[in-house]
Amino acid sequence: MSLPDADDSDDALLDAVQRQTLRYFWEFAHKPSGLALDRSTPDPGYGPDAVAVGGSGFGLMAIVAGVERGWIPRAEAVERLRRVLAFLERADSFHGVLPHFLDGRTGRAIRFTRKDDAADLVETAFLMMGLLCCRQYFLGHDAGEIEIRQKADRLWREVEWSWHTRDGEDLLYWHWSPNNGWAMNFPIRGWNECLIAYVLAASSPTYPIPPTVYHHGWAGGPHFRNGREFYGIRLPLGPDFGSSLCFSQYSFMGLDPRGLVDRYADYWEQNVAHTRINYEHCVRNPNAYEGYGPDCWGLTASDDDYGYNQHAPDVDLGVISPTAALSAMPYAPDRSMAALRTFLGRLKRRLWTQRGLRDAFSEARGWYAPSTLAIDQGPIVVMIENHRSGLLWDLFMSCDEVRAGLARLGFASPRLGARSVANGRAQGRAHG
Template sequence: MKKKSGTKPAAKLSDDELLEFVQRETFRYFWEGAHPVSFMALDRRYRSERDDDKVTTGGTGFAVMAFIVAVERQWVTRDEAIERLSRMLDILERGTCYHGVLPHFMDGRTGTTIPFWRKDDGADLVETSLLFQGLLCARAYFNRDTPVERRLRGRITWLWTEVEWNWHTRDGRKMLYWHWSPNNGWSLDHGIRGWNECLITYVLAASAPRYGVGPEVYHEGYASGRDFLNGKDYHGIELPLGPPSGGPLFFTHYSFCGLDPRGLTDNYADYGAQNLAHARINYEYCRRNPKNHKGYGPSCWGLTASDDPDGYSAHAPDNDNGTISPTAALASMPYTPKESMRALRYFVKAGDKLWGRFGFIDAFNETRDWHADTFLAIDQGPIIAMIENHRTGLLWNLFMSIPEIQAGLKKLGFKSPHFDARIT
């Protein structure tokens, strides 16, 4: 990928040209900004260079998806992407795992665990899910009958079959648990209940070819959460699932970089309608601006988890300190294309305040005159993936075509147009 210095998005580009430009420049985070040894995604990068070996497994899943987009759009060659994916797999194969489950953070040189917190020093099932969402898309995409691509698929399949999803039911309980540590066991006691970003975890656990879980784990665990069912009205919009006002927008992004919500239904919701309602409520809240934050309006919106002036927080209508995260509106492009494009144009006009070497900065707060000096893997990745799904459905079509995924979704009671015919 040829490097451009000082490149900024051009306001005169057409909508499609601007989307392409933003995707490509954001991709630099995962290409030029990747770890120099493993090419896994660093947890975060800064406006200025800083050495760091801490890579993120979930963010690397988004990196893999970004590689697929880059090959399809000819930003990099197929061989270049395969070479980097192979280097990632080198670390993932020899790195520390816990019953096949990866930690949240790893050392990009050695593959050893970097603790997230004092007791969070082992397996992270949700981060592992985000990683395999990307790897399984790569297995589907790199489908040529060549020795190199056959080997790549085989390595991904081996890692996939080794994940012991059922271990995280804690001896057969009807729920998945987020963390396990060889030092602290289940002491974090974090059961994964919905509605949140973790639908992908239950889908993969049900789809696993070797250590899978039964449908009761989904129905009695995830779907029984206090904030699972909603049905209330916010700004004239009915929200089927989730906490009051929907929560942070990454709920509509992380699982749905691969899972296609269009026509995806089960006993609880139509997930296309769910995500549309969530995004519209978030937009309407910012447009109405009940707390009178500076900058909020129809062109400047989007609350989700990101850095902020006080550290890091999952921003939402019920947790709003004036921080807008560009990824929130941009990764919502499939749901709110007009509103998201309007926000994109607004962010472009802000120039260097919001734009840096890896695309848009993580967040900003005009009320407090604060602009992040960071770019985060888990925020940059969904920008690329969800814009691509909006434009072509590429990643949705890949993930939903995977036989194990279709079987797992059917096991949980889901229906999708992908089960009958490929949709575009």
């Protein structure tokens, strides 16, 4: 594909960046498994066959967008998904929960850290979000599409979300291992990128959690509520300054935040405020980093020249991550387009690769990431598509189980009916 021109129309630029980024998951996927490699330059610590479970879930959603736009032939996507699902059925799982990394050749779990060698509930949630979107999209009557629906549904039903409450606590835990048990002892409390784990756990038709786990666990953490102003912008939930932009992106690749309300927040308001604070920080640029400004912004979890870090207004290392601004397209379209024109304009020769834009860069230090990451490339394709058509929001929110789970947790949404929305907004005012 030829290099895009920053003077092209908005639609032409969005087509260009979506199509190029999609190549990460379509042309450069791990060939035996069909899943997404963790990164384009494999980490020697994990080997060349490490496929990312969460990043692959994002990649499945990106492939659906590619089929819908005619960039991937539907029949070829069906064959790819059949290969992916056959691999996942054989792969290691622990009470139905998959690990952070799998060996794409053998299906065996790859140890992520010393004690993180088995079940990773959050990465599994990201994968299940992608599988459910595939289940809802491939509705054909041919054998291949029937197989996709059946196998995706079976993998979804096998996840034992309730196991991760550690014998009935009002809290979900991130990791479990047959070798180390609950030794990681990492509770999943909000506000962060993990909301989708609680929504899916409450939505499970086989191993659901009760609503108290959401209200006491996720919403009961010390960093859940905020309500203070940063750069003159009120932030309803989360740590001061909002932290990394992935908080308002990962879970909302499937969850439609438009009109999504519970007793704690209006999630469109939350995500827009989070994005605006991040943008405003980069514009004001209190650390005087080179390159920052209204057309070059976006701080999130990504690679940097020190390793991999959570970049945020209060942890600003001078590193811009293209995925941060581009995956914010639904919340700040004009500002995101300004960033895209910079990434494909004066920075194009440094950032544009066969797999999309490089993961991150620091003009202050003259550093440009040598790699692209599945967990960052996926949201670019998906969130731009949600901005353009709402496709992945439509698919995920069409799941009967998800709508039931949201209602069970006290959420309201236009997807759940007008009466539910009114009740949800009343709850929000009563508990706000």
